[in-house]
Structure formats: structure tokens, C-alpha cells
Amino acid sequence: MQFSIQILGCGSALPTSLRGSSSQVVNVHSKPLLLDCGEGTQLRLRQHKIRMQQIQHVFISHLHGDHFFGLVGLLSSLHLLGRKKPLNIHAPKALKKIIEDQFEVSGTILQYEVNFISLNMGKLDLLIDEENYQVYSFPLEHTVPTWGFLFKEKPFRPKLKKSFINKQRPNIEAITKIINGGDFVNEKGEVFKHKNITTPPRNSVSYAYCSDTKYTESIIEYIEGVDVLYHEASFGNDLKKQAALRAHSTAEQAAIIAEKANVAQLVLGHFSARYKDVSPLLDEAKAIFPNTIAAEDGLKLQLS
Amino acid sequence: MQFSIQILGCGSALPTSLRGSSSQVVNVHSKPLLLDCGEGTQLRLRQHKIRMQQIQHVFISHLHGDHFFGLVGLLSSLHLLGRKKPLNIHAPKALKKIIEDQFEVSGTILQYEVNFISLNMGKLDLLIDEENYQVYSFPLEHTVPTWGFLFKEKPFRPKLKKSFINKQRPNIEAITKIINGGDFVNEKGEVFKHKNITTPPRNSVSYAYCSDTKYTESIIEYIEGVDVLYHEASFGNDLKKQAALRAHSTAEQAAIIAEKANVAQLVLGHFSARYKDVSPLLDEAKAIFPNTIAAEDGLKLQLS
Numbered sequence: 001m002q003f004s005i006q007i008l009g010c011g012s013a014l015p016t017s018l019r020g021s022s023s024q025v026v027n028v029h030s031k032p033l034l035l036d037c038g039e040g041t042q043l044r045l046r047q048h049k050i051r052m053q054q055i056q057h058v059f060i061s062h063l064h065g066d067h068f069f070g071l072v073g074l075l076s077s078l079h080l081l082g083r084k085k086p087l088n089i090h091a092p093k094a095l096k097k098i099i100e101d102q103f104e105v106s107g108t109i110l111q112y113e114v115n116f117i118s119l120n121m122g123k124l125d126l127l128i129d130e131e132n133y134q135v136y137s138f139p140l141e142h143t144v145p146t147w148g149f150l151f152k153e154k155p156f157r158p159k160l161k162k163s164f165i166n167k168q169r170p171n172i173e174a175i176t177k178i179i180n181g182g183d184f185v186n187e188k189g190e191v192f193k194h195k196n197i198t199t200p201p202r203n204s205v206s207y208a209y210c211s212d213t214k215y216t217e218s219i220i221e222y223i224e225g226v227d228v229l230y231h232e233a234s235f236g237n238d239l240k241k242q243a244a245l246r247a248h249s250t251a252e253q254a255a256i257i258a259e260k261a262n263v264a265q266l267v268l269g270h271f272s273a274r275y276k277d278v279s280p281l282l283d284e285a286k287a288i289f290p291n292t293i294a295a296e297d298g299l300k301l302q303l304s
Numbered sequence: 305m306q307f308s309i310q311i312l313g314c315g316s317a318l319p320t321s322l323r324g325s326s327s328q329v330v331n332v333h334s335k336p337l338l339l340d341c342g343e344g345t346q347l348r349l350r351q352h353k354i355r356m357q358q359i360q361h362v363f364i365s366h367l368h369g370d371h372f373f374g375l376v377g378l379l380s381s382l383h384l385l386g387r388k389k390p391l392n393i394h395a396p397k398a399l400k401k402i403i404e405d406q407f408e409v410s411g412t413i414l415q416y417e418v419n420f421i422s423l424n425m426g427k428l429d430l431l432i433d434e435e436n437y438q439v440y441s442f443p444l445e446h447t448v449p450t451w452g453f454l455f456k457e458k459p460f461r462p463k464l465k466k467s468f469i470n471k472q473r474p475n476i477e478a479i480t481k482i483i484n485g486g487d488f489v490n491e492k493g494e495v496f497k498h499k500n501i502t503t504p505p506r507n508s509v510s511y512a513y514c515s516d517t518k519y520t521e522s523i524i525e526y527i528e529g530v531d532v533l534y535h536e537a538s539f540g541n542d543l544k545k546q547a548a549l550r551a552h553s554t555a556e557q558a559a560i561i562a563e564k565a566n567v568a569q570l571v572l573g574h575f576s577a578r579y580k581d582v583s584p585l586l587d588e589a590k591a592i593f594p595n596t597i598a599a600e601d602g603l604k605l606q607l608s
Contacts, residue, residue, distance in 0.1 A: 014381055039343055040344045043319060043320075046321060063409045064411075064412075065376060065380045065410050069376055069377045070343065072369060073319070073369060073373045077319070098405060098406055098409055101401070105367045105398045105402055106369050106448065107368075108369070143411060
């Protein structure tokens with residue numbers, strides 16, 4: 001239960017009662033991270049009983065309204081609910097003024113600090129480096145500057161078997177050597193092989209969020225081998241031209257990226273409101289990349 | 305079915321799943337008018353099957369977020385849904401830049417005209433003068449400049465009885481005279497009394513919206529005798545001091561205003577999120593002004 005994703009909204013520009021505007025929560029080691037914040041996100045956080053005040057980082061992919069119109073309301077509610085802890089917002093530079101102007105005009109002075117951290121164009125950029133995980137941004141290709149985000153657990157170390165500890169009582173120095181892959185030699189000169197005295201660590205997991213973007217192979221280097229890739233699939237093959245015109249992707253294109261990037265699972269999302277049933281899009285993607293699912297509002301994926 | 309009100313959200317600053325941010329639709333002679341536009345209003349319009357593209361006028365009472373954070377999303381969706389008709393927004397002056405900046409940063413150029421009409425401080429101000437109704441703004445007293453709105457049907461004229469028309473065949477000139485209160489004299493010199501040849505008109509109705517405001521008798525002159533008064537009641541008597549501190553009203557104060565203004569019915573709303581059950585507030589108001597009801601999201605009131 002250390003790494004999960006919950007989709008709060010997987011609609012595109014036009015929110016409907018079926019699918020809300022873009023928003024997700026990535027839970028990494030009990031820390032909820034908010035990913036985009038379309039209109040109504042605060043209500044969906046409440047609905048799914050996500051502890052809003054625990055959120056320390058918000059990531060905004062780009063400044064199309066369906067990805068940020070809910071942020072000012074969320075910030076306001078955190079304030080009204082008594083927040084004192086700072087909040088970090090990783091977002092395109094222009095968002096700071098947009099938010100601050102709205103509070104200024106309403107005469108609101110937030111009782112907590114909001115740190116706006118501007119996203120940098122260019123390559124993979126390390127945004128957060130915590131004990132157990134890291135978060136990176138990387139460039140997507142859309143009609144306005146847009147970023148994807150990569151969430152990666154750090155590699156885990158093996159654990160020493162209890163029976164070994166109880167019998168051999170290794171000191172700190174020896175323990176450090178073992179968890180870094182070494183063997184153990186006791187005072188009698190007996191050698192204990194690393195693999196016999198440890199439990200292998202679980203694999204660390206990773207998640208990449210790519211919304212909104214046209215089909216571009218330039219992102220493959222950033223998302224290669226992730227456990228779960230959320231890739232926008234605004235349209236089906238019926239509207240491939242429209243996808244290209246609007247710098248969006250089709251479900252099939254998302255699947256081609258997933259295949260080329262050798263990810264474990266693909267989640268399609270950011271569906272155009274015209275698709276009430278997205279199973280045709282899912283079929284188009286599965287024909288290329290079988291381990292694909294379609295996002296829906298409320299869906300929770302447990303990665304570890 | 306010519307004048308109705310539908311509450312879309314009757315919560316205060318903190319929206320919850322029980323009560324959304326402030327928003328209402330006033331339907332006057334098949335014209336939906338939108339009154340405040342808190343976050344999530346566009347979804348509630350869809351939910352209640354209100355034809356969004358028919359809205360020609362939006363009224364924003366003041367620039368606290370729970371009354372306008374949903375406007376930019378609504379404007380965006382109207383655009384995406386193909387609107388071409390202009391939209392008039394009657395609002396405090398500063399709103400124009402707030403909205404325009406958000407569209408600029410997202411690279412959005414609306415395909416329809418938005419006319420921002422600044423509300424004027426001072427007394428009763430006529431905003432709309434249509435064939436059958438008028439809309440006025442008037443000042444409330446809150447922590448930022450805030451306006452109430454008054455919706456009034458114009459007086460109706462009596463209708464000529466069919467039997468009279470068929471027998472006497474009055475010409476246009478005679479008809480005009482009769483519907484303005486006159487009698488009819490035919491070629492033989494016979495006099496037909498006005499009251500005998502007409503059906504009396506239905507009473508014209510009126511609605512006043514007062515949210516947000518502290519208790520102030522200054523508004524009585526504007527709302528006197530309305531059929532329905534929506535008055536904020538953010539708090540109960542348990543938090544009377546808090547109401548005063550924040551320039552809000554208690555339910556009892558709303559009832560005192562209703563009583564003094566001699567209105568027919570009072571609707572309490574804009575409830576603080578702390579009151580899951582507002583029946584204590586309703587009781588406090590009813591003790592002063594019995595014909596009081598509590599708003600709830602989705603409630604529809606038919607005035608005529």
C-alpha cells in the first residue's frame with residue numbers, strides 16, 4: 001500500500017457528469033501528491049476521502065483551464081479549513097499571477113505559504129528528491145508549453161533475516177555492508193553468503209503522466225520501462241485528423257508509445273466528451289498494446 | 305410557468321458534497337438568468353438540464369471566490385459547445401481582467417462576445433429592461449463591495465373576453481383603450497364596462513437575492529413587498545458574533561429583514577458548512593417570520 005494512483009477526473013476540456021476535468025492523486029509512501037486540478041477537484045478529493053491537508057505538492061501540467069481552474073478554489077478551501085503548512089505548486093510560471101490576482105480581488109490573505117515553483121523547459125528535471133521517491137518533469141508537445149511528470153520510487157535494499165540477526169548479532173558496520181550487497185564473516189571466520197541471510201527487496205515502481213500531448217516519440221526516453229503510463233487518448237481513430245490538429249493523441253497512438261517505451265501497463269484518459277462509451281478507443285489501443293485499461297473517475301490503481 | 309427560481313448551490317465559502325457554492329437560475333418568461341457562479345456551476349446546470357446556451361445574462365454579486373470561481377469554466381464550456389450569441393456579465397469591475405487573463409494564459413479566444421457590465425455603487429440601478437420584466441442591482445453591506453439583485457415582472461394588462469370580441473369586434477384603437485383600463489362604446493352607443501369585458505391579469509411577481517450581507521435595514525427600501533426574498537443566513541444565533549465579525553447574517557436577522565420588508569416568503573441560504581442540518585436555523589427564522597423555508601441544492605420554486 002505504498003504507491004497508488006487515483007483518478008479524480010479523466011475528461012477533456014468539457015467536463016460532464018460522467019467525467020470530470022483532469023485531476024489525479026498519486027499516493028507515494030502515505031504522501032498524497034496532486035496532479036492537475038481541474039474545476040471541481042476539491043469536491044472529488046472530499047468525495048474520495050483524501051486528506052487534503054496532507055497534500056504538500058501540486059503539479060500542474062499546463063495552463064489549459066481543464067487542468068487548473070479548480071486550483072484557486074482548492075487553495076481557498078485549504079485556507080478556510082485552517083491550513084498552516086506550506087504548499088508547493090509546480091506549474092508553468094504564469095499561474096502564480098493568475099492565482100494571486102484572484103485572491104487579491106477577493107481580499108483573501110491565505111494563512112499558509114504557497115510556493116510557486118516554475119517548471120523548466122528542456123529535458124528531465126528533478127522536482128522532488130525524497131528519501132523513498134523522486135518526481136521529475138519532462139516536456140510534452142501540445143498547443144501551449146506542457147509537461148509530463150514521472151514518479152519513481154528509489155531502489156529498495158534487501159532486509160536481513162531475523163534468524164540471522166538473532167544468531168550472529170552483526171554490528172552496524174556489518175549490517176551496512178550486507179544491505180549494500182556484501183556477505184558476512186563472523187569471528188570464527190565462517191562466511192554467510194548475502195543471498196542466504198537476506199530477504200530480497202520488492203521492486204521499486206514508477207508512474208508516468210502524459211496529458212496533454214500529441215503523438216511524439218520524444219517522450220519515450222523519459223518514460224521508458226515505467227510500471228504504469230497514463231497517456232492521453234482524447235480521440236479514437238475516427239478523429240485522428242482532429243487529434244493532430246489540436247495536438248492531442250488517439251488511443252492507438254498512446255498504445256504505440258506504450259509499446260515503444262516498453263511500459264508494463266497503459267492507462268488511457270483525457271477522453272473527449274463526445275465518447276460516452278470509450279470501449280472502441282480501448283479496443284484500438286489493445287490491438288497494439290494488450291495490457292491497456294481505460295481510466296474512469298474514481299478508479300484506483302495499486303502499484304505496490 | 306413564467307417565473308421560477310432554481311437553487312444550484314446554497315453553501316457558503318466552503319463547498320461540500322451537501323451544498324455547492326452560490327449559484328441560482330432565475331427563469332423569467334423562458335429566459336434563464338444566472339445568479340452567481342461558484343465552482344462547479346456548469347456541472348449543476350447540466351445536471352438540472354438547464355439549457356446553458358440560452359443564458360444571456362449572468363449576475364455576479366461580489367468577488368469572493370464562492371460566487372465566481374465557476375465562471376471562467378462555464379465561459380470556456382459555452383465556447384467549446386459552439387456558442388455564437390453574446391453573453392452579458394453584470395459584475396464588479398475587476399472581474400473582467402480576472403477572466404480575460406485566464407483565457408489569455410491558456411491561449412483561448414472565445415468564439416462569442418462577452419460584455420462585461422460593471423455594477424454601480426449607489427442606489428437601485430436598472431440593469432435590464434425587457435418587455436415583461438426588469439432586473440435591478442442594489443447595494444448590500446459585506447466585507448467587499450457587494451450587490452443584491454431584484455427581478456420584477458412588469459404589471460400585466462387585462463385580457464379581453466373572447467365572447468366580447470366575437471360579438472362586438474372592437475378595432476385596435478378600442479382594444480388599446482380597454483386593456484389600458486377603459487370602457488367600450490359600440491356604434492349603437494351601448495356602453496360596456498371595462499370589468500365586464502375583461503379577465504383581470506395575474507399579479508406580476510418579484511424576487512430579491514441578497515447574498516452576502518450583514519444585517520442592514522438599508523436594503524428594505526429595495527426589496528419591500530417582494531414575493532420571494534432569498535437572504536443569506538450563514539450562521540445561527542449560536543454564532544451571532546461571528547456573523548457580525550464577518551459581515552454575514554444570522555437566520556433570525558434574515559427573518560427580521562423579511563418581516564420589516566413585508567415580503568411574502570423568505571428563503572434562507574448561504575449556510576456555513578458547519579451546519580449539516582439547518583433546521584435549528586430555520587426554526588430561529590420561523591419564530592420571527594413564519595413563511596420561511598431553507599434552501600437546498602436543486603430546490604425549484606415556482607412563483608407564477
